[in-house]
Amino acid sequence: MTDNLPPCPDCSSTYTYQLDALLMCPECGHEWSASASSEGGAEIRDSVGNVLNDGDTVTVIKDLKVKGSSSVVKVGTKVRGIRLVDGDHDIDCKIPGIGPMGLKSQFVKKVSG
Numbered sequence: 001m002t003d004n005l006p007p008c009p010d011c012s013s014t015y016t017y018q019l020d021a022l023l024m025c026p027e028c029g030h031e032w033s034a035s036a037s038s039e040g041g042a043e044i045r046d047s048v049g050n051v052l053n054d055g056d057t058v059t060v061i062k063d064l065k066v067k068g069s070s071s072v073v074k075v076g077t078k079v080r081g082i083r084l085v086d087g088d089h090d091i092d093c094k095i096p097g098i099g100p101m102g103l104k105s106q107f108v109k110k111v112s113g
């Protein structure tokens, strides 16, 4: 039994096999990197599972208290140009009217378009 390898992108042969980090096609001789599709694991996703990227616009899905102040980031607040970072608060951004702060990805939703 073989792994479920993708078909050859050149000739669509399903007889592809893996050799180290490469996928090989025995029919046309094409070889390509297997890592492109198995990348990931470090993806940051929003509350509904959309993958977030630097520069995305998101909305806040619940009221969030701002640490060390009496301000609250209200549900529905639109935040443009987020930056993804490592850590507990994995989104770096600037909230209109409040300033720079960190958000947790599970409390935002990506705005498409």
Ligand SMILES: [Zn+2]
Binding pocket: 008, 009, 010, 011, 012, 013, 025, 026, 027, 028, 029, 030
């Ligand atoms: Zn092929």
